[in-house]
Amino acid sequence: MPNNSATMEKIVALCKRRGFIFQSSEIYGGIGGFWDYGPLGTELKRNVKDAWWLDMVRNPPTGPDGREFQMVGVDCSIIMNPKVWEASGHVGGFSDPMVDCRLSKSRYRADQISVLAEAGNDDGQMFAFASEDEESESRAMKLLAKYLKCSAPVPSERVQTKPLMDVPTDQFNRIVGPDTKEVGTLTEPREFNLMFETFVGALQDSTSKAYLRPETAQGIFANFKNVMDSSRVKIPFGIAQIGKAFRNEINPRNYTFRSREFEQMEIEFFCNPKESRMWYEFWRDARIAWYESLGIKSDNLKPREQGEDELAHYSDACTDIEYLFPFSEETQELEGVAHRGSFDLNAHGKAAKGKEEAFAVIDDATKERYVPHVIEPSAGADRFTLAAICEAYHYDENRASPEFMCFHPRLAPIKAAVFPLVAKDGMPEIAEPIYREIKKHYPCQFDAKQSIGKRYARMDEAGTPFCFTIDGQSKDDGTITVRNRDDASQQRIPKEGVGRFLADQLGQL
RNA sequence: GCGGGUGUAGCUCAGUGGUAGAGCGUCACGUUGCCAACGUGAAUGUCGUGAGUUCGAAUCUCAUCACCCGCUCCA
Numbered sequence: 001m002p003n004n005s006a007t008m009e010k011i012v013a014l015c016k017r018r019g020f021i022f023q024s025s026e027i028y029g030g031i032g033g034f035w036d037y038g039p040l041g042t043e044l045k046r047n048v049k050d051a052w053w054l055d056m057v058r059n060p061p062t063g064p065d066g067r068e069f070q071m072v073g074v075d076c077s078i079i080m081n082p083k084v085w086e087a088s089g090h091v092g093g094f095s096d097p098m099v100d101c102r103l104s105k106s107r108y109r110a111d112q113i114s115v116l117a118e119a120g121n122d123d124g125q126m127f128a129f130a131s132e133d134e135e136s137e138s139r140a141m142k143l144l145a146k147y148l149k150c151s152a153p154v155p156s157e158r159v160q161t162k163p164l165m166d167v168p169t170d171q172f173n174r175i176v177g178p179d180t181k182e183v184g185t186l187t188e189p190r191e192f193n194l195m196f197e198t199f200v201g202a203l204q205d206s207t208s209k210a211y212l213r214p215e216t217a218q219g220i221f222a223n224f225k226n227v228m229d230s231s232r233v234k235i236p237f238g239i240a241q242i243g244k245a246f247r248n249e250i251n252p253r254n255y256t257f258r259s260r261e262f263e264q265m266e267i268e269f270f271c272n273p274k275e276s277r278m279w280y281e282f283w284r285d286a287r288i289a290w291y292e293s294l295g296i297k298s299d300n301l302k303p304r305e306q307g308e309d310e311l312a313h314y315s316d317a318c319t320d321i322e323y324l325f326p327f328s329e330e331t332q333e334l335e336g337v338a339h340r341g342s343f344d345l346n347a348h349g350k351a352a353k354g355k356e357e358a359f360a361v362i363d364d365a366t367k368e369r370y371v372p373h374v375i376e377p378s379a380g381a382d383r384f385t386l387a388a389i390c391e392a393y394h395y396d397e398n399r400a401s402p403e404f405m406c407f408h409p410r411l412a413p414i415k416a417a418v419f420p421l422v423a424k425d426g427m428p429e430i431a432e433p434i435y436r437e438i439k440k441h442y443p444c445q446f447d448a449k450q451s452i453g454k455r456y457a458r459m460d461e462a463g464t465p466f467c468f469t470i471d472g473q474s475k476d477d478g479t480i481t482v483r484n485r486d487d488a489s490q491q492r493i494p495k496e497g498v499g500r501f502l503a504d505q506l507g508q509l
Numbered sequence: 510g511c512g513g514g515u516g517u518a519g520c521u522c523a524g525u526g527g528u529a530g531a532g533c534g535u536c537a538c539g540u541u542g543c544c545a546a547c548g549u550g551a552a553u554g555u556c557g558u559g560a561g562u563u564c565g566a567a568u569c570u571c572a573u574c575a576c577c578c579g580c581u582c583c584a
Contacts, residue, residue: 028558032576214584250510313584399544421541451547458545
């Protein structure tokens with residue numbers, strides 16, 4: 001399919017029509033950045049998470065040195081002690097007040113803007129400029145000189161300079177913005193922290209303020225010692241978690257891609273610093289291979305190693321695993337595999353225990369003492385679910401059912417359907433026991449209503465890989481047909497062979 | 510956050526001031542012989558929401574919400 005917004009609109013319509021994804025609170029006009037999964041979408045996303053948990057935690061890939069390693073899971077609370085977010089850097093670093101200019105459409109950090117004004121004049125105009133920018137300051141000086149009807153620079157004794165943050169907001173209507181010539185274009189400073197705030201307990205004051213977690217990772221770090229002490233794990237090992245996280249995005253967009261409430265599938269893998277590069281490359285490659293194993297074609301999947309200028313301050317290396325969604329010309333991040341060094345354990349060691357090395361471990365063999373390095377493959381469950389939907393969407397106008405969803409069998413919400421060709425001549429009686437047997441093991445549907453073509457078409461839109469049809473021949477020789485979703489081809493198999501057929505075709509679920 | 514666009518049935522949309530519509534889908538009954546068949550019938554609408562103008566508003570005005578596009582942002 002062409003990669004464009006028209007394709008995306010078709011996908012969105014199909015998801016609504018067939019019950020994959022609904023807008024949250026739709027009957028009340030919706031709410032931006034929040035989405036619900038319908039019956040098919042819920043099965044799909046559950047399959048995504050189950051596949052991840054099985055392949056990464058219960059049966060992880062073999063390590064780079066050919067040895068197996070341990071993976072264990074945790075399920076942490078969404079609301080944590082606010083000190084967690086101070087230690088992690090989420091509170092301090094990202095609450096900068098910003099001002100917008102209504103005229104120039106520019107946005108400035110309020111603490112990086114100063115104003116020039118005439119000394120002693122409490123009613124005159126003030127001229128804003130970027131504090132560290134001489135050009136901007138001289139521009140403001142010229143405007144002040146013009147305002148005072150004298151030549152620039154204005155004598156220093158007639159000028160007062162002060163930070164924008166020291167100007168009361170009710171006087172902002174006297175300020176000329178850094179890129180304008182008019183007064184009153186700057187908004188009052190506004191906080192842009194992306195964390196959702198709430199209050200714990202009945203009193204809503206500063207001491208009860210808490211945050212909905214903006215990532216699941218910190219719950220893992222906070223429990224690092226608990227897991228070490230209770231689980232007999234030895235480095236190298238990983239702790240995994242699937243759970244909701246919340247970011248109060250300024251501008252949610254692109255369907256479910258940037259939601260304010262979303263689910264993460266995160267691993268924090270702890271290893272010896274000397275081996276951390278090896279493990280980083282191992283997880284990067286393992287995670288790419290995982291997406292490919294679930295049917296994401298490699299030309300839509302683009303790993304992108306971040307440049308040094310792009311890396312967060314805590315990260316030694318990071319690869320974004322990106323996918324080419326129909327809503328964008330550029331690939332978008334599904335997962336980040338980050339080499340975080342010992343940043344997180346050091347930060348929590350220092351904040352919670354008073355010293356950076358509080359979470360150091362001792363290597364049994366070498367007696368070496370070190371704070372483990374962390375490799376973090378952090379995947380978005382909703383993002384991959386959306387990628388799986390986009391990847392599955394096919395349109396072929398030559399088919400009776402032009403739209404069909406080619407989900408990988410492991411991800412398909414419904415694995416099989418059982419249809420009597422027509423609802424008479426004993427066909428339903430043969431079909432029903434087959435259906436009852438299949439549904440013990442696989443999500444399966446039975447349908448005897450309406451024409452066979454319409455039933456196939458419905459299953460095509462749901463992405464069901466196989467349809468078993470009982471026809472007139474079934475009564476005579478005990479065979480039924482299997483219809484393949486992807487090419488609409490059919491073959492006959494003995495009706496007793498249905499379970500074996502599905503086991504062979506679907507493999508490990 | 511800024512600018513532009515769109516909002517009418519489950520989906521796609523028509524409806525420019527005077528009775529709320531179509532196609533597809535859904536459901537029921539009949540029929541059925543492998544790809545959204547056919548016949549008959551049925552259900553489904555806060556016309557995104559709230560104000561205003563008007564004798565009368567899906568239609569005009571304002572506000573607001575949601576979505577799409579382009580910027581901005583994205584620890």
